[in-house]
Amino acid sequence: MQKMPTPLREQLAEFSASQQVPFFVYDLDGLSKHIASLASDEIKLWFAVKANPLSRVIQTLDKQGMNFDVASTGELEQVLAQGIGSDRILNTGPAKSRQQLSHFLQRGVNTFVVESVNQLALLNELSQSHNKRPQVLLRVQLRFEQGDDNPLGGNSLTPFGLGAQEWSEICLADYPEVDVVGLHIFQWGNMLDADKLISLWQAMIAPLTALAQALDFELKVLDLGGGLGIPYHESEQQLLWPYLAGALSEIKRQAKVNELWLELGRFAVGEYGYYVSEVIDRKTNYEQELLVLQGGINHLLRPAITDQPFPVSLLRDSAESAQSFHIHGPLCTSLDKLGELPLPKDVSVGDQLVFAQCGAYGFTEAMPFFLCHELPAEVVFSQGRFEVVRQAQPASSYLC
Structure with a gap:
């Protein structure tokens, strides 16, 4: 499993302390190196845009010579908007x-x-x-x-x-x-x-x-x-x-x-994305430890579909041993569970958690409109610095 590079983790902890959470972050430096390593004269590679249609992700893949597999008019227009020729698009x-x-x-x-x-x-x-x-x-x-x-x-x-x-x-x-x-x-x-x-x-x-x-x-x-x-x-x-x-x-x-x-899709970008969310509540119920986060399946739907969680870690150092936590999101449904996963015993309200392997099938696969929570921001890490590509958006931005 791809580990978050230590320098990136340290910089992310510093950045997220001043950034509104939840948000997604994509390591474009790591992604670019990964795609370059896949180059082959024998195989023509296409990127399945459904995995992650963010403009900066598409631009990064474009620079490495990737072609683009699109399955809707929206995906087509997003790819064309990045200056990519229609001769490199498969419908x-x-x-x-x-x-x-x-x-x-x-x-x-x-x-x-x-x-x-x-x-x-x-x-x-x-x-x-x-x-x-x-x-x-x-x-x-x-x-x-x-x-x-x-x-x-x-x-x-x-x-x-x-x-x-x-x-x-x-x-x-x-x-x-x-x-x-x-x-x-x-x-x-x-x-x-x-x-x-x-x-x-x-x-x-x-x-x-x-x-x-x-x-x-x-x-x-x-x-x-x-x-x-x-x-x-x-x-x-x-x-x-x-x-x-x-x-x-x-x-x-x-x-x-x-x-x-x-x-x-997933193999191209999955390991180069992360999702950061904050612990809103911690409680013990029926001798089980529960965490409730600011964001859940409204941002990461995959655990509810596959019963397979994204790996998670605490975005700060801790010397405590790990124990199992049931991790839930803010939605009024028991389906809003991101998994039962190990975290340090001292995790508490206000801590930030970072989920890995979120570069594919993250935000655009989720159900962000249920309960009218904010849409998460999307951030890229490129050339050693963070850049907010899309700010978090309130429900008023999509409600009529």
């Missing part, structure tokens, strides 16, 4: 309306992942009216002997793509205004077992190449989506990129494709 997502597809074509986007026959027909129609011929990847949903629960569905029926049998029943000649160049598959998220992930990728080669043959098109691009995880507990293993990159190069060779794509 994904299960729901693509006529209005959205038309907007993407007007804005110059030329690469689409298509998730259904209806989407393919609609994109074909709109491409003709816009005098475009975009390149298309068909999203495929396969079934494997893999029974783990997973946020992307795994083997479950999901809105993502179609099965190989369903796709094989179409005739690509019926869609002459689009150029089908590849296949896309992405069914598992936050995978930490490298060998299992590689075995899944390898198992995809035969059915996907067979589908391309059945549809009679040259499989130029294979997009394996993302799914690369980061640990949220010290007992969890860390994926090693060089090992995965070597396996991906072999998969590219076996599939005989010109390009192999990955869409990284």
Whole structure:
């Protein structure tokens, strides 16, 4: 698990003492080095903007040559607003309306992942009216002997793509205004077992190449989506990129494709973000220790969805031994729990806690409007200094 560098922690403690909490902070210096370490001539990398659409995060990735996977008009406009060309944008997502597809074509986007026959027909129609011929990847949903629960569905029926049998029943000649160049598959998220992930990728080669043959098109691009995880507990293993990159190069060779794509979200940015919140109350109830924080799942929803907390620490030095605390937020629901986690025994009201691994699926995945609390600030750490990118906003900023 990525540890917060000691100099950053010391500076954060000093900064947060004068900063209104809660807030998110992103280590752009660390993020930039991490993305640079992923560079590969064998793999084309896309950033899944859903993981963190903050402008400064996008700008940092842009400087390292990352491309961008967007799934909505809002994400598209956010990426374009950073000066990124539409030729580096890929449109994904299960729901693509006529209005959205038309907007993407007007804005110059030329690469689409298509998730259904209806989407393919609609994109074909709109491409003709816009005098475009975009390149298309068909999203495929396969079934494997893999029974783990997973946020992307795994083997479950999901809105993502179609099965190989369903796709094989179409005739690509019926869609002459689009150029089908590849296949896309992405069914598992936050995978930490490298060998299992590689075995899944390898198992995809035969059915996907067979589908391309059945549809009679040259499989130029294979997009394996993302799914690369980061640990949220010290007992969890860390994926090693060089090992995965070597396996991906072999998969590219076996599939005989010109390009192999990955869409990284959590693996790209997750370990370079933190969330700081203040302890509002401490109490003992039924012989259990509880902490109530100023912010909870209104800022960090993931623990309520996955039952897996973000790791937490006290943002000051303490010589006390650790004990278990039930950590809750301010919302009037028992769902507002950030986990049962160890902290020093002397944690008290007014202390600040820092949650790690919050660079992905933090604020924009949360439920910030419930109970009309303030929206948290977002801060970046760049070139050794902190900068507030967005100030905390009161409920009056979004209530009518």
